[in-house]
Amino acid sequence: MGKFDNAANRGVMKIKPYIPGKPIEEVRREYGIKDIIKLASNENPMGPSKLAVRAMAKKLGEVSLYPESSAYNLRNALAMQLNIRKDMLVFGNGSNELLNMLAQAFVTPGDEVVFSTLSFTVYQSAADMTGGTAIMIPHKDFAHDIDGFIKRLSDRTKLVYLCNPNNPTGTIISKQDFEKFMEAVKPETIVALDEAYFEFVDDRNCPDGMQYLSKYPNLVVLRTFSKVYGLAGVRVGYAAADPEIISIIERVRASFNVNMPAQAAAEAALRDKAHVEKTLKNNNDGKKYLYAELEKLGIEYVPTNANFIFVKFPANCNVVFEALLKKGVIIRPQYDNYGRITIGTASQNKRLIAALKQVL
Ligand SMILES: Cc1ncc(COP(=O)(O)O)c(C=O)c1O
Missing domain, CATH: 3.40.640.10 (Type I PLP-dependent aspartate aminotransferase-like (Major domain))
Known part of the structure:
Protein backbone atom coordinates (compact mmCIF):
# COMPACT_ATOMS: atom_id res chain seq x y z
CA MET A 1 0.00 0.00 0.00
CA GLY A 2 1.32 3.47 -0.87
CA LYS A 3 1.80 6.36 1.59
CA PHE A 4 -1.06 8.38 0.17
CA ASP A 5 -3.55 5.62 -0.64
CA ASN A 6 -5.71 6.46 2.36
CA ALA A 7 -5.67 10.13 1.46
CA ALA A 8 -6.91 9.47 -2.07
CA ASN A 9 -10.52 9.51 -3.15
CA ARG A 10 -11.69 5.94 -2.57
CA GLY A 11 -13.32 5.68 -5.98
CA VAL A 12 -10.11 6.81 -7.65
CA MET A 13 -8.17 4.05 -5.93
CA LYS A 14 -10.56 1.50 -7.48
CA ILE A 15 -9.63 2.57 -11.00
CA LYS A 16 -7.50 0.12 -12.93
CA PRO A 17 -5.11 2.15 -15.10
CA TYR A 18 -6.10 2.21 -18.77
CA ILE A 19 -3.65 0.24 -20.90
CA PRO A 20 -3.32 1.99 -24.25
CA GLY A 21 -2.11 0.33 -27.45
CA LYS A 22 1.68 -0.07 -27.35
CA PRO A 23 3.27 3.02 -28.95
CA ILE A 24 5.52 2.63 -32.01
CA GLU A 25 8.39 4.49 -30.29
CA GLU A 26 8.33 2.07 -27.36
CA VAL A 27 8.62 -0.96 -29.68
CA ARG A 28 11.47 0.80 -31.49
CA ARG A 29 13.32 1.31 -28.19
CA GLU A 30 12.64 -2.16 -26.80
CA TYR A 31 13.18 -4.27 -29.91
CA GLY A 32 15.48 -2.07 -31.98
CA ILE A 33 13.18 -2.49 -35.02
CA LYS A 34 12.88 0.46 -37.40
CA ASP A 35 9.95 -0.46 -39.59
CA ILE A 36 6.93 -0.84 -37.33
CA ILE A 37 3.20 -0.83 -38.02
CA LYS A 38 0.62 -0.18 -35.34
CA LEU A 39 -2.73 -1.94 -35.69
CA ALA A 40 -3.58 -1.56 -32.03
CA SER A 41 -5.58 1.59 -31.34
CA ASN A 42 -8.13 1.84 -34.15
CA GLU A 43 -6.49 4.94 -35.56
CA ASN A 44 -7.05 5.99 -39.15
CA PRO A 45 -4.36 4.36 -41.35
CA MET A 46 -4.99 6.96 -44.09
CA GLY A 47 -3.73 9.70 -41.76
CA PRO A 48 -5.47 13.01 -41.13
CA SER A 49 -7.31 15.04 -43.74
CA ASP A 272 -13.30 16.89 -46.31
CA LYS A 273 -15.83 14.35 -47.58
CA ALA A 274 -13.24 12.86 -49.97
CA HIS A 275 -11.01 11.91 -47.05
CA VAL A 276 -13.89 10.21 -45.26
CA GLU A 277 -14.82 8.30 -48.44
CA LYS A 278 -11.21 7.22 -48.98
CA THR A 279 -11.04 6.02 -45.38
CA LEU A 280 -14.26 4.03 -45.66
CA LYS A 281 -13.22 2.44 -48.95
CA ASN A 282 -9.87 1.43 -47.50
CA ASN A 283 -11.63 -0.03 -44.47
CA ASN A 284 -14.09 -2.05 -46.55
CA ASP A 285 -11.39 -3.37 -48.87
CA GLY A 286 -9.16 -4.22 -45.90
CA LYS A 287 -11.99 -5.94 -44.11
CA LYS A 288 -12.69 -8.23 -47.10
CA TYR A 289 -9.00 -9.02 -47.54
CA LEU A 290 -8.47 -9.77 -43.84
CA TYR A 291 -11.60 -11.93 -43.59
CA ALA A 292 -10.37 -14.06 -46.51
CA GLU A 293 -6.82 -14.35 -45.18
CA LEU A 294 -7.90 -15.07 -41.60
CA GLU A 295 -10.16 -17.83 -42.92
CA LYS A 296 -7.24 -19.33 -44.84
CA LEU A 297 -5.20 -19.29 -41.63
CA GLY A 298 -8.05 -20.90 -39.70
CA ILE A 299 -8.34 -17.89 -37.37
CA GLU A 300 -11.91 -17.29 -36.17
CA TYR A 301 -13.20 -13.71 -36.15
CA VAL A 302 -16.32 -11.77 -35.27
CA PRO A 303 -17.73 -9.94 -38.33
CA THR A 304 -17.19 -6.24 -37.70
CA ASN A 305 -19.04 -2.98 -38.22
CA ALA A 306 -16.01 -0.93 -37.26
CA ASN A 307 -12.36 -0.39 -38.28
CA PHE A 308 -11.04 -3.33 -36.27
CA ILE A 309 -11.58 -7.08 -36.08
CA PHE A 310 -11.91 -9.21 -32.94
CA VAL A 311 -10.12 -12.50 -33.57
CA LYS A 312 -9.47 -15.80 -31.83
CA PHE A 313 -5.90 -16.98 -32.27
CA PRO A 314 -4.97 -20.65 -31.96
CA ALA A 315 -2.69 -19.65 -29.03
CA ASN A 316 -2.76 -17.26 -26.09
CA CYS A 317 -3.10 -13.67 -27.32
CA ASN A 318 -0.12 -12.42 -25.30
CA VAL A 319 2.16 -14.99 -26.89
CA VAL A 320 0.94 -14.01 -30.37
CA PHE A 321 1.24 -10.31 -29.45
CA GLU A 322 4.88 -10.69 -28.33
CA ALA A 323 5.79 -12.74 -31.38
CA LEU A 324 4.22 -10.15 -33.70
CA LEU A 325 6.05 -7.32 -31.91
CA LYS A 326 9.35 -8.95 -32.84
CA LYS A 327 8.20 -8.71 -36.46
CA GLY A 328 7.38 -5.03 -36.00
CA VAL A 329 3.59 -5.48 -35.94
CA ILE A 330 1.64 -4.11 -32.96
CA ILE A 331 -1.84 -5.49 -32.31
CA ARG A 332 -3.98 -5.35 -29.17
CA PRO A 333 -4.16 -8.48 -27.01
CA GLN A 334 -7.47 -8.94 -25.18
CA TYR A 335 -7.81 -12.08 -23.04
CA ASP A 336 -7.26 -15.85 -23.43
CA ASN A 337 -6.82 -16.40 -27.17
CA TYR A 338 -8.66 -13.24 -28.19
CA GLY A 339 -7.10 -10.16 -29.71
CA ARG A 340 -8.16 -7.06 -31.63
CA ILE A 341 -6.61 -5.96 -34.89
CA THR A 342 -7.12 -2.53 -36.44
CA ILE A 343 -7.75 -2.68 -40.20
CA GLY A 344 -4.76 -0.98 -41.81
CA THR A 345 -3.78 0.12 -45.30
CA ALA A 346 -3.52 -2.62 -47.96
CA SER A 347 0.23 -2.94 -47.40
CA GLN A 348 -0.10 -2.97 -43.60
CA ASN A 349 -2.74 -5.70 -43.81
CA LYS A 350 -0.47 -7.77 -46.08
CA ARG A 351 2.40 -7.33 -43.68
CA LEU A 352 0.22 -8.39 -40.75
CA ILE A 353 -0.89 -11.55 -42.55
CA ALA A 354 2.66 -12.43 -43.57
CA ALA A 355 3.82 -11.97 -39.97
CA LEU A 356 0.90 -14.02 -38.64
CA LYS A 357 1.76 -16.85 -41.06
CA GLN A 358 5.32 -16.94 -39.72
CA VAL A 359 4.34 -16.60 -36.09
CA LEU A 360 1.59 -19.20 -36.04
C1 LIG B 1 -15.80 2.93 -27.97
C2 LIG B 1 -14.90 4.09 -27.79
N1 LIG B 1 -15.39 5.20 -27.26
C3 LIG B 1 -14.63 6.29 -27.08
C4 LIG B 1 -13.31 6.28 -27.43
C5 LIG B 1 -12.49 7.49 -27.13
O1 LIG B 1 -12.06 8.11 -28.27
P1 LIG B 1 -11.52 9.58 -28.25
O2 LIG B 1 -11.31 9.99 -26.82
O3 LIG B 1 -10.27 9.54 -29.02
O4 LIG B 1 -12.59 10.41 -28.89
C6 LIG B 1 -12.73 5.15 -28.02
C7 LIG B 1 -11.31 5.12 -28.37
O5 LIG B 1 -10.73 4.17 -28.78
C8 LIG B 1 -13.55 4.02 -28.19
O6 LIG B 1 -13.09 2.89 -28.70
Whole structure:
Protein backbone atom coordinates (compact mmCIF):
# COMPACT_ATOMS: atom_id res chain seq x y z
CA MET A 1 0.00 0.00 0.00
CA GLY A 2 1.32 3.47 -0.87
CA LYS A 3 1.80 6.36 1.59
CA PHE A 4 -1.06 8.38 0.17
CA ASP A 5 -3.55 5.62 -0.64
CA ASN A 6 -5.71 6.46 2.36
CA ALA A 7 -5.67 10.13 1.46
CA ALA A 8 -6.91 9.47 -2.07
CA ASN A 9 -10.52 9.51 -3.15
CA ARG A 10 -11.69 5.94 -2.57
CA GLY A 11 -13.32 5.68 -5.98
CA VAL A 12 -10.11 6.81 -7.65
CA MET A 13 -8.17 4.05 -5.93
CA LYS A 14 -10.56 1.50 -7.48
CA ILE A 15 -9.63 2.57 -11.00
CA LYS A 16 -7.50 0.12 -12.93
CA PRO A 17 -5.11 2.15 -15.10
CA TYR A 18 -6.10 2.21 -18.77
CA ILE A 19 -3.65 0.24 -20.90
CA PRO A 20 -3.32 1.99 -24.25
CA GLY A 21 -2.11 0.33 -27.45
CA LYS A 22 1.68 -0.07 -27.35
CA PRO A 23 3.27 3.02 -28.95
CA ILE A 24 5.52 2.63 -32.01
CA GLU A 25 8.39 4.49 -30.29
CA GLU A 26 8.33 2.07 -27.36
CA VAL A 27 8.62 -0.96 -29.68
CA ARG A 28 11.47 0.80 -31.49
CA ARG A 29 13.32 1.31 -28.19
CA GLU A 30 12.64 -2.16 -26.80
CA TYR A 31 13.18 -4.27 -29.91
CA GLY A 32 15.48 -2.07 -31.98
CA ILE A 33 13.18 -2.49 -35.02
CA LYS A 34 12.88 0.46 -37.40
CA ASP A 35 9.95 -0.46 -39.59
CA ILE A 36 6.93 -0.84 -37.33
CA ILE A 37 3.20 -0.83 -38.02
CA LYS A 38 0.62 -0.18 -35.34
CA LEU A 39 -2.73 -1.94 -35.69
CA ALA A 40 -3.58 -1.56 -32.03
CA SER A 41 -5.58 1.59 -31.34
CA ASN A 42 -8.13 1.84 -34.15
CA GLU A 43 -6.49 4.94 -35.56
CA ASN A 44 -7.05 5.99 -39.15
CA PRO A 45 -4.36 4.36 -41.35
CA MET A 46 -4.99 6.96 -44.09
CA GLY A 47 -3.73 9.70 -41.76
CA PRO A 48 -5.47 13.01 -41.13
CA SER A 49 -7.31 15.04 -43.74
CA LYS A 50 -4.96 17.46 -45.51
CA LEU A 51 -7.57 20.19 -45.09
CA ALA A 52 -7.47 19.60 -41.34
CA VAL A 53 -3.67 19.75 -41.23
CA ARG A 54 -3.69 23.03 -43.18
CA ALA A 55 -6.36 24.52 -40.92
CA MET A 56 -4.34 23.59 -37.82
CA ALA A 57 -1.12 24.99 -39.27
CA LYS A 58 -2.84 28.31 -39.91
CA LYS A 59 -3.81 28.57 -36.25
CA LEU A 60 -0.36 27.87 -34.80
CA GLY A 61 0.66 31.54 -34.83
CA GLU A 62 -2.36 32.40 -32.68
CA VAL A 63 -1.84 29.98 -29.83
CA SER A 64 -0.80 32.65 -27.35
CA LEU A 65 -4.54 33.27 -27.10
CA TYR A 66 -7.09 30.96 -25.46
CA PRO A 67 -9.39 29.18 -27.87
CA GLU A 68 -13.09 30.03 -28.01
CA SER A 69 -14.43 27.92 -25.18
CA SER A 70 -17.76 27.45 -26.95
CA ALA A 71 -16.01 26.04 -30.04
CA TYR A 72 -18.16 28.53 -31.97
CA ASN A 73 -17.21 27.72 -35.55
CA LEU A 74 -16.99 23.97 -35.03
CA ARG A 75 -20.33 24.02 -33.24
CA ASN A 76 -22.01 25.87 -36.12
CA ALA A 77 -20.57 23.54 -38.74
CA LEU A 78 -21.43 20.37 -36.84
CA ALA A 79 -24.95 21.48 -35.87
CA MET A 80 -25.58 22.23 -39.54
CA GLN A 81 -24.23 18.86 -40.67
CA LEU A 82 -26.20 16.91 -38.06
CA ASN A 83 -29.26 19.10 -38.50
CA ILE A 84 -29.64 19.68 -34.75
CA ARG A 85 -29.75 22.80 -32.57
CA LYS A 86 -26.41 24.31 -31.58
CA ASP A 87 -27.27 24.06 -27.88
CA MET A 88 -27.58 20.30 -28.27
CA LEU A 89 -23.78 19.91 -28.53
CA VAL A 90 -20.91 19.81 -26.07
CA PHE A 91 -17.29 19.20 -27.08
CA GLY A 92 -14.63 17.20 -25.28
CA ASN A 93 -10.90 16.57 -25.34
CA GLY A 94 -11.74 13.38 -27.17
CA SER A 95 -15.03 11.61 -26.48
CA ASN A 96 -13.17 9.89 -23.64
CA GLU A 97 -13.35 13.13 -21.66
CA LEU A 98 -17.08 13.33 -22.29
CA LEU A 99 -17.61 9.77 -21.05
CA ASN A 100 -15.97 10.85 -17.79
CA MET A 101 -17.84 14.17 -17.68
CA LEU A 102 -21.15 12.32 -17.96
CA ALA A 103 -20.36 10.26 -14.87
CA GLN A 104 -19.09 13.33 -12.99
CA ALA A 105 -22.23 15.25 -13.84
CA PHE A 106 -24.77 12.55 -13.03
CA VAL A 107 -23.37 9.82 -10.79
CA THR A 108 -23.14 10.06 -7.01
CA PRO A 109 -21.92 7.29 -4.67
CA GLY A 110 -24.38 4.42 -4.60
CA ASP A 111 -25.81 5.09 -8.04
CA GLU A 112 -25.62 2.21 -10.48
CA VAL A 113 -23.75 2.54 -13.76
CA VAL A 114 -24.60 -0.21 -16.22
CA PHE A 115 -22.55 -1.43 -19.19
CA SER A 116 -21.58 -4.64 -20.99
CA THR A 117 -18.64 -6.87 -20.15
CA LEU A 118 -16.18 -6.94 -23.03
CA SER A 119 -16.80 -3.31 -23.91
CA PHE A 120 -14.83 -0.04 -23.72
CA THR A 121 -12.92 -0.04 -20.41
CA VAL A 122 -13.41 3.68 -19.75
CA TYR A 123 -17.03 3.03 -18.64
CA GLN A 124 -15.71 1.12 -15.64
CA SER A 125 -13.22 3.83 -14.63
CA ALA A 126 -15.84 6.56 -15.07
CA ALA A 127 -18.15 4.66 -12.72
CA ASP A 128 -15.35 4.02 -10.21
CA MET A 129 -14.07 7.59 -10.04
CA THR A 130 -17.49 8.94 -9.15
CA GLY A 131 -18.21 6.30 -6.50
CA GLY A 132 -20.88 4.69 -8.68
CA THR A 133 -21.51 0.97 -8.53
CA ALA A 134 -20.50 -0.66 -11.81
CA ILE A 135 -23.04 -3.24 -12.99
CA MET A 136 -21.62 -5.34 -15.81
CA ILE A 137 -24.00 -7.29 -18.00
CA PRO A 138 -22.34 -10.41 -19.43
CA HIS A 139 -22.03 -10.19 -23.20
CA LYS A 140 -23.98 -12.58 -25.38
CA ASP A 141 -22.01 -13.91 -28.34
CA PHE A 142 -19.63 -10.92 -28.07
CA ALA A 143 -22.52 -8.42 -28.27
CA HIS A 144 -24.67 -6.45 -25.82
CA ASP A 145 -27.34 -8.61 -24.22
CA ILE A 146 -30.13 -6.05 -24.26
CA ASP A 147 -32.61 -8.31 -22.45
CA GLY A 148 -29.93 -8.81 -19.78
CA PHE A 149 -29.61 -5.01 -19.51
CA ILE A 150 -33.37 -4.55 -19.19
CA LYS A 151 -33.61 -7.19 -16.44
CA ARG A 152 -30.88 -5.44 -14.44
CA LEU A 153 -32.38 -1.92 -14.52
CA SER A 154 -33.35 -0.65 -11.07
CA ASP A 155 -34.42 2.50 -9.26
CA ARG A 156 -30.73 3.13 -8.64
CA THR A 157 -29.68 2.93 -12.31
CA LYS A 158 -28.37 6.41 -13.04
CA LEU A 159 -26.29 5.96 -16.16
CA VAL A 160 -26.08 3.30 -18.89
CA TYR A 161 -23.24 3.10 -21.40
CA LEU A 162 -24.07 1.36 -24.69
CA CYS A 163 -21.22 0.99 -27.16
CA ASN A 164 -22.44 0.81 -30.74
CA PRO A 165 -20.58 -0.58 -32.64
CA ASN A 166 -18.95 -2.22 -29.67
CA ASN A 167 -15.25 -1.92 -28.96
CA PRO A 168 -13.48 -4.43 -28.97
CA THR A 169 -15.84 -6.83 -30.76
CA GLY A 170 -17.29 -4.71 -33.61
CA THR A 171 -20.82 -6.00 -33.03
CA ILE A 172 -23.90 -3.79 -33.16
CA ILE A 173 -27.08 -3.34 -31.15
CA SER A 174 -29.98 -3.63 -33.61
CA LYS A 175 -32.60 -0.89 -34.04
CA GLN A 176 -35.23 -3.14 -32.47
CA ASP A 177 -33.09 -3.87 -29.41
CA PHE A 178 -32.12 -0.23 -29.01
CA GLU A 179 -35.74 0.91 -29.19
CA LYS A 180 -36.81 -1.86 -26.81
CA PHE A 181 -34.18 -0.68 -24.34
CA MET A 182 -35.09 2.99 -24.61
CA GLU A 183 -38.76 2.14 -23.97
CA ALA A 184 -37.84 0.02 -20.93
CA VAL A 185 -35.46 2.44 -19.22
CA LYS A 186 -36.80 5.14 -16.87
CA PRO A 187 -36.91 8.61 -18.47
CA GLU A 188 -34.55 9.94 -15.74
CA THR A 189 -31.84 7.36 -16.45
CA ILE A 190 -29.16 8.80 -18.70
CA VAL A 191 -28.35 6.55 -21.66
CA ALA A 192 -24.94 7.26 -23.20
CA LEU A 193 -24.79 5.78 -26.69
CA ASP A 194 -21.11 5.69 -27.59
CA GLU A 195 -20.93 5.84 -31.38
CA ALA A 196 -17.16 6.31 -31.76
CA TYR A 197 -17.19 3.99 -34.80
CA PHE A 198 -20.60 4.95 -36.20
CA GLU A 199 -19.28 6.13 -39.56
CA PHE A 200 -17.86 2.66 -40.34
CA VAL A 201 -21.15 0.80 -39.87
CA ASP A 202 -22.46 -1.06 -42.89
CA ASP A 203 -25.33 -2.99 -41.28
CA ARG A 204 -28.55 -1.13 -42.08
CA ASN A 205 -30.12 -2.47 -38.95
CA CYS A 206 -27.83 -0.32 -36.81
CA PRO A 207 -29.62 2.65 -35.22
CA ASP A 208 -28.35 6.20 -35.83
CA GLY A 209 -28.49 7.73 -32.36
CA MET A 210 -29.00 11.26 -33.72
CA GLN A 211 -32.38 10.19 -35.14
CA TYR A 212 -33.65 9.39 -31.64
CA LEU A 213 -32.67 12.56 -29.78
CA SER A 214 -36.07 14.22 -30.04
CA LYS A 215 -37.92 11.07 -29.05
CA TYR A 216 -35.76 10.26 -26.02
CA PRO A 217 -34.61 13.31 -24.01
CA ASN A 218 -32.54 11.05 -21.72
CA LEU A 219 -30.33 9.92 -24.64
CA VAL A 220 -26.77 11.24 -25.07
CA VAL A 221 -25.01 10.34 -28.33
CA LEU A 222 -21.19 10.47 -28.30
CA ARG A 223 -19.00 10.63 -31.38
CA THR A 224 -15.39 11.46 -32.12
CA PHE A 225 -13.01 12.98 -34.64
CA SER A 226 -10.38 10.35 -33.67
CA LYS A 227 -11.48 7.53 -35.94
CA VAL A 228 -12.95 8.17 -39.40
CA TYR A 229 -11.62 11.76 -39.41
CA GLY A 230 -8.10 10.65 -38.43
CA LEU A 231 -7.56 13.26 -35.70
CA ALA A 232 -6.86 11.04 -32.67
CA GLY A 233 -3.74 13.04 -31.79
CA VAL A 234 -5.48 16.38 -31.40
CA ARG A 235 -8.36 15.08 -29.24
CA VAL A 236 -11.84 16.22 -30.26
CA GLY A 237 -15.08 14.44 -29.50
CA TYR A 238 -18.64 15.59 -28.99
CA ALA A 239 -21.88 14.67 -27.31
CA ALA A 240 -25.33 15.51 -28.65
CA ALA A 241 -28.35 15.55 -26.35
CA ASP A 242 -31.30 17.53 -25.06
CA PRO A 243 -30.14 21.10 -24.22
CA GLU A 244 -30.99 20.55 -20.54
CA ILE A 245 -28.62 17.59 -20.35
CA ILE A 246 -25.98 19.54 -22.26
CA SER A 247 -26.19 22.44 -19.80
CA ILE A 248 -25.59 20.02 -16.89
CA ILE A 249 -22.54 18.50 -18.61
CA GLU A 250 -21.28 22.04 -19.29
CA ARG A 251 -21.03 22.59 -15.52
CA VAL A 252 -18.23 20.02 -15.24
CA ARG A 253 -16.46 20.94 -18.48
CA ALA A 254 -13.14 22.73 -17.97
CA SER A 255 -13.03 25.96 -19.95
CA PHE A 256 -10.96 25.75 -23.13
CA ASN A 257 -10.89 21.93 -22.97
CA VAL A 258 -10.66 21.66 -26.76
CA ASN A 259 -7.60 23.53 -27.99
CA MET A 260 -7.54 26.02 -30.85
CA PRO A 261 -5.74 23.95 -33.54
CA ALA A 262 -7.98 21.00 -32.67
CA GLN A 263 -11.17 23.02 -33.16
CA ALA A 264 -9.91 24.27 -36.53
CA ALA A 265 -8.86 20.77 -37.59
CA ALA A 266 -12.20 19.22 -36.71
CA GLU A 267 -14.14 21.93 -38.53
CA ALA A 268 -12.02 21.44 -41.66
CA ALA A 269 -12.22 17.64 -41.43
CA LEU A 270 -16.00 17.86 -41.55
CA ARG A 271 -15.72 19.48 -44.96
CA ASP A 272 -13.30 16.89 -46.31
CA LYS A 273 -15.83 14.35 -47.58
CA ALA A 274 -13.24 12.86 -49.97
CA HIS A 275 -11.01 11.91 -47.05
CA VAL A 276 -13.89 10.21 -45.26
CA GLU A 277 -14.82 8.30 -48.44
CA LYS A 278 -11.21 7.22 -48.98
CA THR A 279 -11.04 6.02 -45.38
CA LEU A 280 -14.26 4.03 -45.66
CA LYS A 281 -13.22 2.44 -48.95
CA ASN A 282 -9.87 1.43 -47.50
CA ASN A 283 -11.63 -0.03 -44.47
CA ASN A 284 -14.09 -2.05 -46.55
CA ASP A 285 -11.39 -3.37 -48.87
CA GLY A 286 -9.16 -4.22 -45.90
CA LYS A 287 -11.99 -5.94 -44.11
CA LYS A 288 -12.69 -8.23 -47.10
CA TYR A 289 -9.00 -9.02 -47.54
CA LEU A 290 -8.47 -9.77 -43.84
CA TYR A 291 -11.60 -11.93 -43.59
CA ALA A 292 -10.37 -14.06 -46.51
CA GLU A 293 -6.82 -14.35 -45.18
CA LEU A 294 -7.90 -15.07 -41.60
CA GLU A 295 -10.16 -17.83 -42.92
CA LYS A 296 -7.24 -19.33 -44.84
CA LEU A 297 -5.20 -19.29 -41.63
CA GLY A 298 -8.05 -20.90 -39.70
CA ILE A 299 -8.34 -17.89 -37.37
CA GLU A 300 -11.91 -17.29 -36.17
CA TYR A 301 -13.20 -13.71 -36.15
CA VAL A 302 -16.32 -11.77 -35.27
CA PRO A 303 -17.73 -9.94 -38.33
CA THR A 304 -17.19 -6.24 -37.70
CA ASN A 305 -19.04 -2.98 -38.22
CA ALA A 306 -16.01 -0.93 -37.26
CA ASN A 307 -12.36 -0.39 -38.28
CA PHE A 308 -11.04 -3.33 -36.27
CA ILE A 309 -11.58 -7.08 -36.08
CA PHE A 310 -11.91 -9.21 -32.94
CA VAL A 311 -10.12 -12.50 -33.57
CA LYS A 312 -9.47 -15.80 -31.83
CA PHE A 313 -5.90 -16.98 -32.27
CA PRO A 314 -4.97 -20.65 -31.96
CA ALA A 315 -2.69 -19.65 -29.03
CA ASN A 316 -2.76 -17.26 -26.09
CA CYS A 317 -3.10 -13.67 -27.32
CA ASN A 318 -0.12 -12.42 -25.30
CA VAL A 319 2.16 -14.99 -26.89
CA VAL A 320 0.94 -14.01 -30.37
CA PHE A 321 1.24 -10.31 -29.45
CA GLU A 322 4.88 -10.69 -28.33
CA ALA A 323 5.79 -12.74 -31.38
CA LEU A 324 4.22 -10.15 -33.70
CA LEU A 325 6.05 -7.32 -31.91
CA LYS A 326 9.35 -8.95 -32.84
CA LYS A 327 8.20 -8.71 -36.46
CA GLY A 328 7.38 -5.03 -36.00
CA VAL A 329 3.59 -5.48 -35.94
CA ILE A 330 1.64 -4.11 -32.96
CA ILE A 331 -1.84 -5.49 -32.31
CA ARG A 332 -3.98 -5.35 -29.17
CA PRO A 333 -4.16 -8.48 -27.01
CA GLN A 334 -7.47 -8.94 -25.18
CA TYR A 335 -7.81 -12.08 -23.04
CA ASP A 336 -7.26 -15.85 -23.43
CA ASN A 337 -6.82 -16.40 -27.17
CA TYR A 338 -8.66 -13.24 -28.19
CA GLY A 339 -7.10 -10.16 -29.71
CA ARG A 340 -8.16 -7.06 -31.63
CA ILE A 341 -6.61 -5.96 -34.89
CA THR A 342 -7.12 -2.53 -36.44
CA ILE A 343 -7.75 -2.68 -40.20
CA GLY A 344 -4.76 -0.98 -41.81
CA THR A 345 -3.78 0.12 -45.30
CA ALA A 346 -3.52 -2.62 -47.96
CA SER A 347 0.23 -2.94 -47.40
CA GLN A 348 -0.10 -2.97 -43.60
CA ASN A 349 -2.74 -5.70 -43.81
CA LYS A 350 -0.47 -7.77 -46.08
CA ARG A 351 2.40 -7.33 -43.68
CA LEU A 352 0.22 -8.39 -40.75
CA ILE A 353 -0.89 -11.55 -42.55
CA ALA A 354 2.66 -12.43 -43.57
CA ALA A 355 3.82 -11.97 -39.97
CA LEU A 356 0.90 -14.02 -38.64
CA LYS A 357 1.76 -16.85 -41.06
CA GLN A 358 5.32 -16.94 -39.72
CA VAL A 359 4.34 -16.60 -36.09
CA LEU A 360 1.59 -19.20 -36.04
C1 LIG B 1 -15.80 2.93 -27.97
C2 LIG B 1 -14.90 4.09 -27.79
N1 LIG B 1 -15.39 5.20 -27.26
C3 LIG B 1 -14.63 6.29 -27.08
C4 LIG B 1 -13.31 6.28 -27.43
C5 LIG B 1 -12.49 7.49 -27.13
O1 LIG B 1 -12.06 8.11 -28.27
P1 LIG B 1 -11.52 9.58 -28.25
O2 LIG B 1 -11.31 9.99 -26.82
O3 LIG B 1 -10.27 9.54 -29.02
O4 LIG B 1 -12.59 10.41 -28.89
C6 LIG B 1 -12.73 5.15 -28.02
C7 LIG B 1 -11.31 5.12 -28.37
O5 LIG B 1 -10.73 4.17 -28.78
C8 LIG B 1 -13.55 4.02 -28.19
O6 LIG B 1 -13.09 2.89 -28.70
